[in-house]
Amino acid sequence: MADIQAAFQYVDTNFDRFVGDLQALCAQPSIAAQGVGIAETAELVAARLRSVGASVQIVPTAGSPVVMGVVPGESERTMLFYNHYDVQPPEPLDKWISPPFSPTIRDGHLYARGVVDNKGHFLSRIHAVEALLKTRGRLPCTVKFLVEGEEEVGSPHLAAFAEAHKSLWQADACIWETGYIAEDGTPMARFGYKGMLYVELSAAGANTDLHSRQAPIMPHPAWDLVHALATLRTRDGRVRIPGFYDGITPPSAAEEAALAALPMNAAKLLGRLGLSQFPRGMSTPEAVRALYTEPTCTICGLLSGYTGPGKKTVLPCEASVKIDFRLVVGQDPADIFEKLKAHLQAEGFGHLEVRCTGKAYAYKTSLDSPLVAMLADVAQLVYGKPLAIEPTAAGTSPMYVLARLHSMPMSSIGVGWPGANVHAPNESLRLEDYRRGIKYMAAMLDRFATCKL
């Protein structure tokens, strides 16, 4: 431990410079959705990797290039860091107190687009590597960086990259892009993500909108869609597609224990949203369990006809809906899509158009993995608190894209916080989270080099 304390000391001594590095990286826009600054940022990321002695490749894809960096270490062990250098669009610009690409410190927070999502996470790992190198001369294990540039637009080329360059990013474990410290200071770790199937359904009638006086003798695509939708989900939220829940296994004992220990301030959450209770009167523990374990079917968008102010007596000629299914381990989005189509056919809605516009598989690391206990130990050391364990996120991330090619334990930990405003104006990082996050990464690499896996 004396050894890691030297690295911690190095972090404290060099912290202002580290923050300066982060400001420099955040000053460079890299908006994948708008094609802004991608090549320039890939070069900056490569330069930053070279600054800690990494051998670097900028690998072209059909979209943004992937920056790969490898820093060799003493043990046979290899840790992979997955990050991304692209950021969300900064709009609406008028809501930013300081400009999104002019990183500004106020009250111990650094404000900038991408400071948490995901440039701060990437650099915290670089800075941890630097602290270890400078205080030891060599890393305890090999570290690989995979930094992609299209995460904010759905990582459309990550799978092709991962397949084509399997050996480049092969490792024994992976730390995923992001993580956070809860409001009460508890460090959080995620060990999986839900999957997703995104579909669009549409119903068509005549080739033009009609005066609604024609109603008795014309098709009503909006009604058609409503009746089709009503067959998909019960009022209680249970998905009615036959076979939808097939293959799902209940949470393991370790997962149940982790879920039971997760903090949720239900009164605060509900109060902020103007709600008095969870659906169906769920208790808080039931809500926590549902949030992490239940697959869902959500109407994200629904449109037909005239939706402006006042009245219009129109019979619309089309109706459409966007639906996301959040899926859990055991559910294959391609299979669910087929089941959805078969269900619609069986219910008499085979004439509706059904398009799949997004697919992602769920992935979970077993909580029995020694990585879990190791991360908890190190969290106790750095944060002085037990690690809170999310067996999976409620949301979706392409962890499975890598995990399906190289089986390895994966965890998402990091330097975010609940008020970070990721994807929103005034995105911010708490500088103390950044300082501790670097130390956490350094200590984790140190322990990882020798822990049993």
Add this chain to the structure above:
Amino acid sequence: MADIQAAFQYVDTNFDRFVGDLQALCAQPSIAAQGVGIAETAELVAARLRSVGASVQIVPTAGSPVVMGVVPGESERTMLFYNHYDVQPPEPLDKWISPPFSPTIRDGHLYARGVVDNKGHFLSRIHAVEALLKTRGRLPCTVKFLVEGEEEVGSPHLAAFAEAHKSLWQADACIWETGYIAEDGTPMARFGYKGMLYVELSAAGANTDLHSRQAPIMPHPAWDLVHALATLRTRDGRVRIPGFYDGITPPSAAEEAALAALPMNAAKLLGRLGLSQFPRGMSTPEAVRALYTEPTCTICGLLSGYTGPGKKTVLPCEASVKIDFRLVVGQDPADIFEKLKAHLQAEGFGHLEVRCTGKAYAYKTSLDSPLVAMLADVAQLVYGKPLAIEPTAAGTSPMYVLARLHSMPMSSIGVGWPGANVHAPNESLRLEDYRRGIKYMAAMLDRFATCKL
């Protein structure tokens, strides 16, 4: 008949000037929805009424003024003409071949906004009065004109006007605003209109849209609305609100006969709309009967969440729908609204917001009324064809607003044609329809003065 031939001759002799009158009136914009030119047009209408010797009142309402004119006649009989001087907005302007308020003749058609709906109808009746006056010295019966200025925005102040000035417009029969000549040259007469109930339903959840990862533990107003809607109407189009069909009487024998005689070119209608058949495989006679006799429930607009291109994984916090119910005689829109609310309550959707934004009663003149036979006789004289009788329109008009205060037979006949593009760019009147329509009105007034009612 020698007598009416003189009037017909007068129409032919003066026809070019009549068309000039119509061009002048159409050159004055009068867009109720935009508050454009209302007072100016009311003055023009008043001047035109005075030009045939009418005593005129411009009666203020809470909205556009109503112009009332009375031309006394020889018999005790009084005919009421209901018209409106406001027009639909002319947009989109770039679709007009000649500007909407620069009335232009091309190929025997006069193009202008409002030329058919409804200024041509109004003026054809003025010109008929003039022809009778000039060829006889006096009208055979008293004629009253009620010309309102808000028909295109739903006649919001007509009922209050009608109640406050009952004696002003009292009459023995009424010719309603508009009518048309079918594609094959058959003159058409309507003897009623459907009623309407327009409602907006909305469902609410949290006080903000949420990331859809929250789906397992948050309310889903879009699903709530879908399930509520699915209880309103069967897939086959039958309304499921208990009591919805109560009080409806089947068509009379005369109505059935009129419906059976109505022309409908189903192949042409369906082909133009890209359809191969009517819903549920209805035959053409079944479709005609359904169009005129069935009350309906139509989704006019449906909206929730993100409806732009691509994917957004959002759980929308609200969902809303606009619905029109077209009602028939025997259905009270206020009663149907109460039944709708009771139904939603009974089905477990009492928490949805339900607002009534429009109500209109259906009205039908009995086809046994001598007015019907009289109009048919005169049509045969003027058009050389039997009159086609619509016992009611498929659409809605405020006939009941007047009929409930003074019981009288009413019919909608006039100078329109199926290609008139009312409410659309390049609205047009066929000049020969205008010429014959004036004659039809003159002969009708002549016959009306003495016919049994």
